[in-house]
Amino acid sequence: MSDPITETARRIAAAGESVRTPARDPVNRPMINNWVEAMGDANPVYTDPDRAARSVHNGLVAPPAMAQVWTMRGLHGQRAADDPLGVMTKVLEDAGFTSVVATNCEQTYHRYLLHGEQVTVSARLENVVGPKNTALGEGYFVTTSNTWYVGDEPVAEMLFRVLKFRPSRRPEEPASPTTAESGTSSEPVIRPVIGKDTAYFWEGTSIGELRIQRCGGCGLMRHPPGPMCPECGATNPKFLVSHGLGEVYSYVVHHHPPMPGKALPYVVALVELDEGPRMLGELTGIAPEEVHIGLPVEVAFVRVDDELTMPTWRPRTEGSGR
């Protein structure tokens, strides 16, 4: 079953990367000067030829954060017909999700740009997630990615996320849509509360890492984590990335009552990691009656949505290791 929004999103995402659009101008000194002047950025590698020549760059370079500036459409610019954000925006606006707020922007710079380089940019739709009840109103999170090229060399990338929503409040009310989202009641799954002391774990699962807290003072590994080491008192927690391998220490086959987002019965396992600490998660890929204490398992990550990726367990396959 699929709604028109999801269907369109799937179609656009499947179309992949758009045709590359060229920047109006090559990377140039006057635009850099305007930019650093407005920003108040005093870094001499952008404007002082002598100092730049003595720097790691051996000459003037463009500010990395200007990557997107080169390809902005400008005062009278039109979106390309195949621009995925443009197409998706239109579909959502037609469905009544008329307001927009940007929530995330993640830029990666592969190298600094040099004067005279001609940049092109492509776009693709990563995903559309929703409908979500946010503090701003019901809406969809639309994530796109851009890649900037010089010739065929990718020089910078950006992940950009907006919330297209149907306003339910005065737009002036300060409410962060992404944090409010985790507090809604109509969600199909139970979400963890994420705090300062635990965010690293969930940031890890979102990129496929199972992170174990390790004390920055004495090295004690600990899960669940906390802000102060019970061994040495240090408040300097770090983490290591687990190999994701362990054994079932105990387990439950849950039959009743029904659990939001899960089909009955399901298995929850307490896994003792090879690194030592124990960690709890759903165990899939095995019949409940075949589960036993000591079963070798490996971690698998289940992406719930843009905001949450759950660590789960499955029987270890031959030669698995991370």
Add this chain to the structure above:
Amino acid sequence: MPATLLASEVEIGSALPELAIEVTPTFVVSTAIATRDFQDVHHDRDSAVAGGSKDIFLNILTTTGLVQRFVTAWAGPDALVRGVAIRLGVPCHAYDTLTFTGRVSERITEGGEDRFVVEVVGACGAGEHVTGTVRIALPGKLPGEVAP
């Protein structure tokens, strides 16, 4: 601008010098135009108010640029900015003050390069305008220096 920090000089957990920016209408407009963002909410107060905002406000490309400026002003001209990842909170309107604070959160190896992750928060009157991280690479020695 101070000299570039060396990787060996950076301590995990150390704080960056605070940076406070008076967000005047001129600042909002000039940065929007310098980033080639001509959306009216960044230069036309009447349009911004009609759309439900209390005034014109900073555009995202400027927020990204200011986060970069904040970190390189501390790290120095030879620091290499490898990434800026931000999460946007409340809008930063004209006449507000945007104050950046930051700390070095960890040292990582990424792409075969030794890098530092700097956590940044930019707060204005209504709350956090931006939170995020900047990944930078610092030289082990200054250019032109001979390794001991």
Add this chain to the structure above:
Amino acid sequence: MTGSLSGAAAIAGIGATEFSKDSGRSELQLAAESVRAALADAGLDPSDVDGMVTFTMDANSEIAVARELGVPALSFFSRINFGGGAACATVQQAAMAIATGMAEVVVCYRAFNERSGQRFGRVQTAAARQPTSTGLDNGWHYPMGLATPAATVAMFARRYMHEYGATTEDFGRVAVTMRRHAASNPNAWFYQRPITLEEHQASRWIAEPLHLLDCCQESDGGVAIVVTSAERARDLPHPPAVIAAAAQGSGPDQFVMNSYYRDDLTGLPEMGVVARQLWRQAGVGPQDVRLGILYDHFTPFVLVQLEELGFCERGQAREFVADGTIGLDGRLPLNPHGGQLGEAYIHGMNGIAEAVRQIRGSAVNQLEDTEHVVVTAGTGVPTSGLVLARS
């Protein structure tokens, strides 16, 4: 030794509503009715009350109950955290207040529509959303699918079976015994409804290895306990149940129902903390006690409590219960009222009331040797316990 609590205070009154699946009235009314009944039992008036203690989880504030009763002034009020682990600690708080002169008559109460209202056995999605340390703790368990009390105990039970060779039949013997006791208690929900071990084994899985009949019932009702000084209690209508010992306990790396990260997953160290204090304060040991009121929300933890309290060696509880030891005719009868598996689930407070009746000699399944009765509170959570005595 200064400030000994032992013998300073006593339970002078007990009161309860009927135990049902749908009380048809508010939780506050249940609280007020049970407190009024307990005061009447103690031969005291609401105006004698100057202290109140309840569970953090209770929905009825001390002042709301005081208003309904017409209690004119309170000089002491307190709440205890961690679900059913609070039960005996309410009496401990009352006794401490009395021993230190903070109050003279303290009422402990717990009242809820746990069956017709918010059922604990359901998935508590809100519990995983609290912006507190507890909410963060729950974030390591609820979203992974471990979100009911039965499932949290099942995780422990599986490991206990693995370590000690216990079986679900061993758990079943506890359930069968409790239901047999309830069968002759007219106040019990399962009055005249005993079960067999075969029925236990045939009951449906809730969270394997726990069957339905390993889980206590869900109930509506209220229980109140009146505590005053032992001296004053001796002048009141009923023989006092003297508080010979009262203790709380929390163990290493303690969580609420999810203490899965300790070295060992076969004990209840928080109950061990309670047990050591109880025996020291009361000046008796497990060998001197012939009656236990042990918290029985889930059968496996009854076995573990026998071990933590020192009635048997670690891992030996299944042998201890195998031959009728915990029945009414056994060496250590447990829960003659039928416990929470048989009588009602009032978060352990109905067990304290049963201990008082046994000491008074007024219980329906009255036992002979009730000089000392040990009572425990919720298991798997930071908990508490009491030793009540005839003198």
